[in-house]
Amino acid sequence: MSESEAAVHGHGDFLEESPYAIPSRKFTMWLFIISDAVTFGAFLMAYGYLRVGTPNWVRPFESNSVLNVIIMTVVLITSSLTMLGAVDAAKVGDKGKAMKFLFSTMALGAIFAALHLREWFELFGRGITIGSGLFGQTFFTITGLHLLHVISGVIALLVVAVKYSRGRLTPSHVETTGLYWHFVDLVWMFVVPLVYLTNIAH
């Protein structure tokens, strides 16, 4: 193809196939997820550093908190399952089912956030805040960052669902948002054991 032909027909023939065989949108989301995973890794590592290096670490969680965390975790893992349903329904063109699954995922995300805030207010009631020592600082920073991701995810899902239902976004957008949602679930699998389960009052 000559340069003049390329100017008319575009540069598609000159470009090599992507080595990953995925759309650039999805690859960008993967790169974001990796950078975010390292951010959470750094926060958890900082928490671990302080946890190991501090004698008489506060262990505030009792059985009611553990029950709350169990419910929160089940809710979040279930939301990943409904997200899988949404992505699959969008791929096969079943818009109605995709919307049902997307709104189920959003509802589960909202329930998770509400349970999270309930846990926080219970700790506030016992005098544990972000300014009450190393435990409060690390706990509220890590769980706050995760909660921010959940709330952002619910908002992103709402925007994608509305635009997808109007035909302005494609199933590929739903899939990319789904990747983010699964990542939020994946981070929680590290936050719970390290931040909650190692701080149960015995």
Next chain:
Amino acid sequence: MSAASVSGNVIRKYLPVYFVLIGIFLVEVFLSFRIAATSTLVVVLLLLAICSAGLGLMYFMHLAQERRSLFLTLIPATIFVLLMMNMFWGDSVRLLHLRSMGQ
């Protein structure tokens, strides 16, 4: 096969992964009440969390179905960075000993 029945199958397909993830989490909760030594508990919980994350990554995020080049681009570099952060652990133990010596 209708679109609706196809989209119903994916839930059934990933239901075993879902129950394994819930199961691993419940084992973590059980062990957190059984193991008193914090260092042992952290190691065990981290190993279980890595198993859960691996399942989520491979099946929920479909990394197992993507090209190997994507996996090789993303995962080893991430693991390398996360492992490098572990250099701080030695210093945190030193901090604990310094504190106890100072008291």
